[in-house]
Amino acid sequence: MALRGPRVWLWRWRRNPLKRRADRVEAWVVLGVWTLTVIVGVLAGTSVSRSVEHGLARERVEWRPLVARLAEKAPGTTSDNDDVSRAEHVWAEAQWTAADGSAHSGQVRALAGSAAGTPITVWTDREGRQVTRPVTETQARVRAVLIGGVAGFLAAAVPLAGGRAVRRRLERRRIDQWDAEWSRFGPMWGRTTG
Template sequence: MAFRGPKVWLWRWRRNPLKRRADAVEAWVLLAAWALTVLVGVLAGLATARTVEQGMARERVEWRPVVALLTEQAPGTTDARSGTLSGVSVWAKVRWSAQDGSAHTGQARVRPGSGVGTPVTVWTDPQGRLVTQPATPSEARSRAALVGGLAGMCAASVPFLAGRALRRRLESRRIDRWGYEWARFGPLWGGRTPG
């Protein structure tokens, strides 16, 4: 096991007669890689979160609830004892009119056992296509934070991995130089060890 002395902060930048130029280059590469990792991660995360939140805000403005009518009997039955519908919701075919007056059909979630012509509220985009109910502002913030965090971590991994690869390359070069220097000066010692 190698002896390790007390940890000294910023030891890579302190004056030391044994420090070589390669040590200083490695220190600056390490610092630059960490700075870029943090900077790229934060900027990418914030930009992605802002874009996601703006997109969801646009959906809240553009998407509209529309009353659609069932065109077929919904699957499922009513519970005869309690008079309530069994199950939460089922898929059934519905018809609605877009803002421009064009007729549309599609599948929507309805209560089980609903009859033909039962009104159902569905959400549509400006073109009249079915969409999900838009996220509330708090849901949008949560989703934007999650997506932004993931995007930031993915973006930050690029400079982090590049810095690690460059550092590994520098370390390999340093070890090769040590081998070269040892091969050059080792024989001058004549195989003697201090006793």
């Protein structure tokens, strides 16, 4: 491991008669890696974010609510309280007709004890298959930013890790060169002149 002194800004770019070729190469590697890391991270994050937001916007346009009817009485008993908790909702079989006239059925959340034929709103795609309620524009923006940020961070980690590996190899090579030079010149220090 190399000894490190106080941090000096832009030290890699300053003139120094002791600077070796490996030091200049490392300076360019560091500059290139950081530039590539920023560019890759921003491009990946932006493109993924746009893709997610576009997909969610398409869902908001294509997915439609339909009225389904319970095919059977929902399990459980009806509560007399008007303020129904989410725990009093149960899964029940419902049937609906898609926009193209095809019949569909599936499990929906309904109040416990609801009678057969009770209307329930379901969201469907173009083919009439049941889907979840689409996210709002604000929720889509937040989701796109979060997913884009994670994708950008992960994409930026690739050139950063590659740069770290190259720098580690340059550091090892530089240490080996110093060892070779010390073994060559070290014994001369014991001699006295005069």
